[in-house]
Amino acid sequence: MSETSAAAPPSEAVAYAELFCRSNFSFLQGASSPEELVSTAAALGYQALALTDECSVAGVVRAHRQIKRQQLPLKLIIGSYFQLPGLSLVLLCPDRQAYAELCRIITNARRRAEKGHYQLEEWDLRSSKHCLALWLPQGEAEVDQYWGQLLSRHFSGRLHLALVRQLRYREARYLAYCQTLAHDFALPQLAVGAVLMHQRERLALQQTLTAIRLKTPVQQLGRQLLSNAEACLRPLSKLAKLYPAAALAQSVTLAAACQFSLDELRYEYPSELVPSDLSASQYLQQLVQAGARQRFGTAGPAASIQALINKELALIAELRYEYFFLTIYDLVQFAKARGILYQGRGSAANSVVCYCLEITAVDPRQINVLFERFLSRERQEPPDIDVDFEHERREEVMQYLYQKYGRERAALAATVISYRLKSAIRDVGKALGINEMQLEHFIKNLNRRHGVVSWQQQLSQLGLNTEQGLGQQLVQLVGQIRGFPRHLSQHVGGFVISAGPLYELVPVENAAMAERTVIQWDKDDLETLGLLKVDVLALGMLTAIRRCFQLVQQYYGLTLSIAAINGYGDDPQVYRQIQQADTVGVFQIESRAQMSMLPRLRPACYYDLVIQIAIVRPGPIQGDMVHPYLLRRHGKEAVTYPSDAVAGVLSRTLGVPIFQEQVIQLAMVAAGFSGGEADQLRRAMASWKKTGELLQFKEKLINGMLSRGYQQDFAERLYQQICGFGEYGFPESHSASFAVLAYVSAWLKHYFPAAFYTALLNSYPMGFYSPSQLIQDARRHQLRVLPVCINASAAAHQLVLHQGDWAIRLGLQQVKGLSPQTLQQLLQQRPAAGFCHPAQLKQLGLNARELAALASSNALQSLTGDRYNSRWHLLDQQTQLPLFAAVAEPAAPLLQPPGEREAMLEDYQALGFSLDYHPLHYLRQRGKLAGCTLASDLATVRQQAVVKVAGLVTCRQCPGTAAGVTFLTLEDESGNINVVVWQGTALAQQQPYLTAKILQVNGILEREGEVVHVIAGRLTDLTPLLEALPAGSRDFH
Amino acid sequence: MRWLYLYFPSLQLDQLAVQYPAQPMALACPKRHQLLGVNALAAAAGVKVGQSVATAVLLCRELQLFSPEPARVKQQLQQLAERLYQVTADLALQPPDALLIRVSSMLKLYPDPARYWQHLQLQLADCPYQYLAAAGQTPLAAKLLARSGQAALYLTPAAEQAKLALCPLTASDLPAASIEQLARLGIRQLGPLLALPAAELARRFSQDVLQYLAALTGRVLQLPQFYRPRLQFNRELQLHYEITESPQLLKPLQPLLQQLQQFLRRANLLCQCLQLTLQFRQHSPLPLQIRARAGEACAANWQQLLSLHLAQLQLPEPVYALQLAATDYVPDQRASCNLLAQRSQPLSKAQLLSMLVARLGEKAVVTPVLSLSHWPEAESSVSAVAALPALNAALCYQLRPILQLPKALPLTEAVTLLSGAERLEQLCWQSGTLLQRDYYLARTEQGQLWWVYRTPQQQWYLQGWFS
Known part of the structure; x- marks a missing residue:
């Protein structure tokens, strides 16, 4: 028996370069990551690998990084694959010019189509002067003749015919056809x-991806699926059997011609920032x-600070970061000129240089800034x-950035959206043909926070047979597909700005948002290539603070x-308020968890706030560092250090690692990590959720620490803390900037509460609390809040x-369903003496929906008495006629006014809160809450007493820290009650636990310092007493 | 009592309850994953209409979910109408879940309303369905009362008015937008709405609202479309003598088949299924189903099918009576073609299949179906003719042998490989390994073309023969 194919005899010395390879950045086609591909290609002895994703170079930096990090003996070639009707083509980059050309072609093709698609045109190919082309004929003579001629003409000397052998149906015939074409x-x-x-x-997995792409279950795809697994990286010996030797040799020849490497990419800063007669360094110094x-x-500045400035400037000059600081300086100068409040943060922000450039407001005299801690040479x-x-x-x-640098030179960095557990289960499940209702059931019931039970076990508990059949396939495939990129999205605000057109550096494509473009690389890619990005982020608290300043x-x-x-120094009265956890609306320290920590940590100065903000995070909590810190802070445990080196790192936090920087420094000083390794650790932390890379550091960290004489327990806890940071990294540099805003907002709340709450309400949505909760807190601070009124309210x-005191008048913007345009129109046309009949509103031409919204908010109360009669008047179609234009007085009310219950429910529906009634007050008055203790009375209940409380459920939180x-x-009606529900209690009483809007809890009161909790026993759902109340709880966010 | 409204709130779940007693059940919308109906056991566990499926299943682990089947519910309602039609005449279907009855005309036949109601109840007694009944002066009044859950059968007009006034508008047929609008005016029951001056209402609400109120209060009479029993062929025949051999049954059946032919021709229908029920003295009745796939009206053709069925039938004891019923009608669209060809028309494919099924049984007649998988064993399958799916014309065919072995045989003859290899692979989930075969076109020494494959272990197998 003999094979008929004309393959070369196997040879040991065969050399090969793979020039057509797609990774999972060809979304839903490639089934391996760039990293896996380059590692395998190197292991198989390939000389080079061209990563040629479809109209994309989004994966190349990852491949590049992997080759460098693992020091693989493999050359990476950059290229891309394109399709047109009748044409499949791979373009490769021999040099930097070709790379710029490829980026331009991809950019043009991508910009023509909507997000996620591309549209290549013949013009793109005709205009190519540098790229090498690999042509994959279709097998249809007419079409191939057309493209053969066109490509031969425009890619003269740069065109190759690519032979694919994958042991497909009638492949021999296709190969013979290709031979003829090559000859012709x-x-x-x-x-x-x-x-x-x-x-x-x-x-x-590849077949599953195909099924997801074609939106058809895999069982129904038949021959649309790959028939075999030959589209993988194959051993050289096998390739030698399959291909003619000349074709293999040609791949190596062509690879040798491709000399471009991503290392050649040099970032050039926009030069217009520096006056022509100065160098960047001189200008920055000035x-x-x-x-x-x-x-x-x-x-x-004092000599010591001047010395610090000089040191920082020298370091900046050495690392050649002047342009970066100048770019940011330019940005904040713009904001300052426009009166836009801003605040810098991040590793380099809390330097004296940034303070002098007005990028931050952190006074170096307040915080012992060690610039090197933030910007490190090593x-x-x-x-x-x-x-x-x-x-x-x-x-x-x-918009300023776009105007200044043009859309050609400024674009947002990408964020790679990857498959997460739930999206993976949904897509893979559908591809396997599993009932969607069943999938939704799995997805909704998976508890991601479940510390003990893995998701596979959870699926099995939910009734999926994970041992065989579809269930087994689902589990295996979901495991493989997790972390696969799904599409590119825009980064929250990371701008890349360059000196020349950006599309010669990296392709640019459309984002989902109109008029936004993103580059094809994410922030890690940029970091790998040493390209800098400027993060332009949005913060609600800054809006509120600016508004408050204006009111004051x-x-x-x-x-x-x-x-x-900040210059006024630490104000003891403000800190007293913070220590009492009176921090609703205060930046960063207003959440439930922060509030319960405040009375325990008792911050009394700026740096305490820096710690307070950082300590209530998964890192320190998972590392079990909170309790030791509190003990040491209150003098209940001696402050000791295992070594001097550690003391240098941990002295400012009493020997307990709190910040991400400290943990990385500890890895260096206590576990012997090199600078490079520490940087890898930092990156692994940042992408831990996606890749699970941290595990590889565990052994090194713990062994390193043990060999240097540290306790096993301390090492283990440090590793746990690193994992916690992986979940939510929080460096000291960020905390330091946040603490400034936390203090400023607390200060404003203390001295100008009316202005503070007004500013907060006007800046909504932001922060942790709803307007309802803010208003209640304001009223607990003896502030008067006046209702929305068509004649008295402004928009904001x-x-x-009011009656000799400052009060908050709610604005018409609070009315749900009233458009800003209508609002403006309404205010412009409001008579000086106010409206006197609802008909006047109708004559303004407001539409029925908006009129109804006004009536619902009870803004027309002053005209008609109540909501029902407001609506009755507004419904009247005759009052729209000009004849009735002069109606003076509304007719006597025909309808009964709403009862207390209806008015309260309507308040909640139309405004989200009620100024007149609280649902709990209403129920209490009617004897429905017999025996329930008020929130305000819990302070007087003795420890361990049995209590019964009831309230609206405003928040359900399941922190990862406490399984x-x-x-x-x-x-x-008197305040908030903190309830702790243990898992057993929750499981036994699922219905009230999950669905109650009004909940009664019988439990035990626990007191720790000033923090009061009720440990839940029996849960009773009181929602049926007020069924129509809209849900207002933030659940499991 | 002039109109009676019978409301069946849970037709589908009630029927399922017969099948699954003591089982919490719910109907769920497959698209929105939301519950549309729940039975009492599920409700007791806190499961409610409108809840998400996920929440419901958390609340009640044993909950069994079903998709709504509107076709089945329609049939149930139709059957209920048929049942009640035995005792009452003016009856109207109110899909999806209610019946409306004009009582006033029937009361002439019954001494009093209570006796009439007893008769109706008797008809419903052995149905598994829950129902709510209410009577009213107008159809809409009866409907509103029933749908509000107000059991009201023998009320004076004044008492009826008082009850109606308390009915929530959400149970009415008013447009949902108007109900919402009225609720936002504080008007949630019929009473306050009727109390408002009509002129004021007319200035504020659409015609629909005013028309509904007029019909509800009887100012305008709207008659429903009354139920007409379906066209049916159902004949019973008492035999003059008992028959012991099944083929002999054909004789008495002939006149019935002639009647059927007449009946079908008059209505221009074809029948796809005949139900023949044989009655015995001791033994329980024996039902037989005879199918004609394409539909049939001709007595002679039915007789032929019946003879094939009866030829194999063993009678447990002599037959003394029989019943012949036609089900599954389709319109006759064979546009009376071919007037000239009077005799010996060849059998159509459908007629042939019907005959084969009649002779051999449904399971015995199967047809190959292409599934177009790469893997030869999964490439084609057989499916019962009765469930034959429509063929997809857009399938791409590859050169494969017509004759393939269900299980490949080891290759024992020397062959010459002509072309290949085509590699086919499939993942074995249990072991996590790939099954691999390299297929070749091969020629034997006798010149036959074979499809053979080689495994990675270098074993050769024969998969099929080219014709």
Whole structure:
């Protein structure tokens, strides 16, 4: 028996370069990651691998990084695969010019089509001057003749015919046809693998991806699926059997011609930032000096600070980061000129240089800034400065960037959206043909926070047979597909700005948002290539603070700024308020978990706040560092250090690691990590959720620490803390900037509460609390809140003088369903004496829906008495006629006014809160809450007493830090009640636990310092007493 | 009592309850994953209409979910109408879940309303369905009362008015938008709505509202479309003598088949299924189903099918009576073609299949179906003719042998390989390994073309023969 194929005899010395290989960045086609592909290709002895994703280079940096990190003996070639009707083509980059050309072609093709698609045109190919082309004929003579001629003409000397051998149906016939074509057009032939997988075992996953792409269950796809696993990276010996030797040799020849490497990409900063007669370094120095005089007075900074400035500038010059600081300086100058409040943060932000450049307001005299802690020579990490702007005005800053640099030179970085557990189960399940209702059931009931039970076990508990059949396939495939990129999305605000057109550096494509473009690389890719991005982020609290400053200026005649409030020094009264956890609305320290920590940590100065903000995070909590810190802080445990080196890292946090930077430094000083390894650890932390890479560091960290004489327990806890940071990294540099805003907002709340709440309400949505909760908190601080009124309210909430005191008048913007345009129209046309009949509103031309919204909010109360009669008047079609234009008085009410219950429910539906009634007060008055203790009375209940409480469920929180515990927040008319529900209690009483809007809890009171909890026993759902109440709980966010 | 409204709130679940007693059950919308109906056991566990499926299953682990089957519910309602039609005349279907009866005309036949109601109840007694009944002066009044859950049968007009006034508008036929609008005016029951001056209402609400109120209060009379029993062929025959051999049954059946032919021709229908029920003295009746796939009206053709069925039948004891019923009608669309060809028409494919099924049984007649998998064993399968799916014309055919072995045989003859290899692979989930075969076109020494394959272990197998 003999095979008929004309393959070369097997040879040991065969050399091969794979020039057509797609990774999982060819979404739903490639079934292996760029990293897997390059590692396998290197292991198989390939000389080179061209990563040629379809109209994309999104995966190349990952491949590049993997080759460098693992020091693989493999050359990476950059290319891309394109399709047109009748044409399949791979373009490869021999040099930098070709790379720029490829980026331009991809950019043009992508920009023509909507997000996620591309549209190549013949023009793109005709205009190519540098790229090499591999042509994959279709097998249809007419079509191939057309493209053969066109390509031969435009890619003369750069065109190859690519032979694919994958043991497909009638392949011999196709290969013979290709031979003829190659002969006709005088093209060299070259072997390619058309690779989609790094190993054959990915076949099932590749077929599943096809099913997801074609939206058809895999069982129904038949011959649309790959018939075999030959589209994988195959051993050289096998390739030698399959391909003619000349075709293999040609692949190596062509690979040798491709000399371009991503290392060649040099970032060029926009030069217009620096005056022509100065160098960047000189200009930065000039600006810093001018800033220092402004910040530290004309005498200039103290010698020690000046020394620090000099040191920082030297380091910046050495690392050549001047342009980066100048770009940010330019940005904040724009914001300052426009009166947009901003605040810088990040590893490089809390330097004296940034303070002088007005990028941050953190006074270096307040915090012992060690610039090197943030910008490190040996850790080789790029500087990180994020700038937060007012959330409502960030767009202005972005538009400024686009205007200044043009759309050609500025674009957003991408964020790679990957398959997560639930999306993977949904898509793979559908592809396997599993009933969608069943899939939804699995997805809704998976508890991601479940510490003990794996998701596979959970699926099995939910009734899926994971041992065989579809269930087994689902589990295996979901495991494989997790972390696979699904599409590119825009980064929240990371801009890349370049000197020349950006599309010569990296392809740019359309984002989902109109008028937004993103590059094809994400922030890790940029970091790998040493390209800098500028983070332009949005922060609601800055909007609120700016509004509050304006109100204070307007009504109290006082000019405030963030720097000025910090300049007043630590105010004991403000800290007293913080220590009492009176922090609703205060930046960062207002959440339930933060509030319960405040009375325990008792922050009394700025740096305490920095710690407070960082300590209530998964890192320190999972590392079990909170309790030791509190003990040491209150002098109940001696502050000791295992070594001097550790003391250097941990002295400012009493020997307990709290911040992400400290953990990385500990890895260096205590476990012997090199600078490079520490940087890898930092990156692994950042992408831990996606890749699970942290495990590889565990052994090294623990062994390193043990060998240096540290306790096993301490090492284990440190590793746990690192994992916690992986879930939610929180560095000291961020905390330091946040603490400034936390203090400023607490200060405003203490001294100007009316202005503070008004500003917060006007900046909604932001923060942790709903307007309802903010208003109740304001009223608990003895502030008067006045209802929405068609004649008295402005659009926004206002500070007004009412009966000799400051009060908050709710604005018409609070009315749900009223458009901003209508609102403006309404206010412009409001008569000086106010409206006197609802008919006047109708004559303004407001539509029925908006009129109804006004009536529902009870804004027309002053005209008609109540909602029912407002609506009755508005429904009257005759009053629209001109004849009735002069109606003076509304007719006597025909309808009964709403009862207390209806009015309250309507308040909640139309405004989200009620000023007149609280649902719990209503129920209490009617004797429905017999024996329930008020929130305000819990302070007087003795420890361990049995209590009964009831309230609206405003928050269900299931923190990752405490397996199985749910924190519920109940709200009654006097305040909030913290309830702790243990898992057993929750499981036994699922219905009230999950669905109650009004909940009664019988439990035991627990007191720790000033923190009061009710440990839940019996849960009773009281929702049926007020069924129509809209749900307002933040659940399991 | 002029109109009676019978409301069956849970037809599908009630019927399922017969099949699964003591089982919490719910109907769920397959698209929105939301519950549309729940039975009492599920409700007791806190499961409610409108809940998401996920929440419901958390609340009640044993909950069994079903998709709504509107076709089945329609049939149930039809059957209920047929049942009640035995005792009452003016009856109207109110899909999806109610019947409306004009009582006033029937009361002439019954001494009093209570006696009439007893008769109706008797008809419903052995049905598994829950129902609510209410009577009213107008159809809409009766409907509103029933749908509000107000059992009201023998009320004076004044008492009826008082009860109606309390009915929630959400149970009415008013447009949902108007109900919402009225609720937002504080008007949630019929009473306050009727109390408002009509002129004021007319200035504020659409015609629909005013028309509904007029019909409800009897100012305008709207007659429903009354139920007409379905066209049916159902004949019983008492035999003059008992028959012991089944083929002899054909004789007395002939006149019945002639009647059937007449009946079908008059209505221009074909019948796809005949139900023949044989009655015995001791033995329980024996039902037989005879199918004609394409539909049939001709007595002679039916007789032929029946003779094939009866030829194999063993009678347990002599037959003394029989019943012949036609089910599954289809319109006759064979547009009376071919007037000239009077005799010896060849059998159509459908007629042939019907005959084969009649002779051999449904399971014995199967047809191959292509599934177009790469893997030869999964490439084609057989499916019962009765469940034959429509063929997909757009399938791409590859050169494969017509004759394939269900299980490949080891290759024992020397062959010459002509072309290949075509590699086919499939994942074995249990072991996680790939099954691999390299297929070749091969020629034997006798010149036959074979499809053979080789495994990675270098074993050769024969998969099929080319014709």
